[in-house]
Amino acid sequence: MEPKGAWRLALPLALAQVLFFLAPLLILAATSLATDENLSAVSGQAWAEVLGDSFNLGAAWNTLRLGAMTVLATTVLAVPLALLHLAAGPGLKKLILLAAVLPLLTSVVVRTFAWIAILGREGVINNALIATGLATAPVPLLQTEHGLILALTQIEMPLMLLPLIAAMARIDPVLLDASAALGASLLRTLRRVVLPIALPGLLAGATLVFASAATAFISQSVIGGGRLAYLPYLVWQQAMVVFNWPLAAALALTLMASVLAVVTALSALGRKVAHV
């Protein structure tokens, strides 16, 4: 364990990542530039199909918008819950943490299934709407974008909540008392004391939620349905149903590039915030 040779301990993981992570991504890139899955010849056909087709570009736009809307919705709900956690006693603190962690440990398939039972024709929301007289017939919620955003808000919220709670844990309660004692209103205290400390957590959460919601294949295909075109579903369809591997690869790389662009921008912002 002498520090000099310590770097050798990281070798097995580095080797595994080159072999099973980097190499597959290189083959993915090569396939997007080939005529077929055997990489027989070079061709720009697949990329022309992605970048020159309004359907595929529209799907890319829908995917990014879905990620952004989910970030927005999870922020609106997770920030107040994180504030409640900050102010709560030990019992409520524990409940909030359990509520955040338990969904994270249950399969995404289970969480998606729950939303079929909630959004369906005879589901929780429609039965409540009809029982209260707010609607006379079932409102379509499955296979709509707002239904999908609602479901993803729950499915992704832990990824926003946990970094927020971790960031807010660094707030010294004395600061809050001092701010209030000096006559600052609640909103002013939140803006001037809590927000600056919580912001890196908010940006970390936004990064995770965006990357996860934009690529949530199961939720998008089951709750969004075939009528809403998102990139992950198109990737799967081209690869496993149509067997057009070059196009599938080009679509997958488009998804990767757009998600990584947003993630990189958010983490650059996060670093800037951390230095201020």
Next chain:
Amino acid sequence: MSRLLAPGDRLPAILILALAALALLILIGPVVVVIVTSFTTSQALRFPPPGLTFRWYQELFDPVRSAQIHRAAGNSLLVAITVAAFSTGLATAAALGIARSGARWARAAEGTFLAPLVLPGIAYGLATLMFFSWLRLPPSFWLLVAGHAMIATPFALRTVGASAAGLDGSLLDASAALGASPWRTFHKVILPLITPGVAAGAFLAFISSLDNVPVSLFLGSASNDMLPIRLWGMMETSLDVRVAAASGVLVAVAFLLLLVMDRMVGLVRKMAG
């Protein structure tokens, strides 16, 4: 929130409380809905259910009628246990390497090692299919393990890394100075100190593999049918209420594991920090 409240703060405080309550409802509600639905007497997903029965659980545990689900669950468990073992080993070694050498490369390496966390899984899953097919390797158990492990290892690395960063270097130097071999130092000094992090890491890697969709979607096959993919198929084709019973079982297992891991290594705190 009493500490923060001044007289003019009632409205914002009520708004924050209302949104926080809504957030808790949205987080917990669906879990409750799944569990209640799994006891429904109805063939359809009606909520609230018209009556309660154990019928779907009986069908789910029926060895003949649910044979495919049982096989998929067995495959998923076997892959997840294998992945947890490999991921934890790789992550523990790497975390110790990074923690022990304070060099600049260590931070860069950690960033690279964590990269799979933000890379779209579906792109990586497709990449593994293309890579292994380019190598003329047919789908198999070990290819699934390799693909899952790449996604699961960063989860383990984060918790083991946090434990390893807290190691006191002078303890290790003392152990070496007293003549202990590196292996003995690891076994007697390091391991006892980082065990909570390693256990939490193994648990998170196990869950990551058990729930993995993007890699299984492309590398799964008739003989390597995985549970999430089978359940997804059941949701897409017919609304089989057995999915609700299977969900009930998975929620119960997750809850029990969570309680056990939290008691043993303070998992909930670890995940929130």
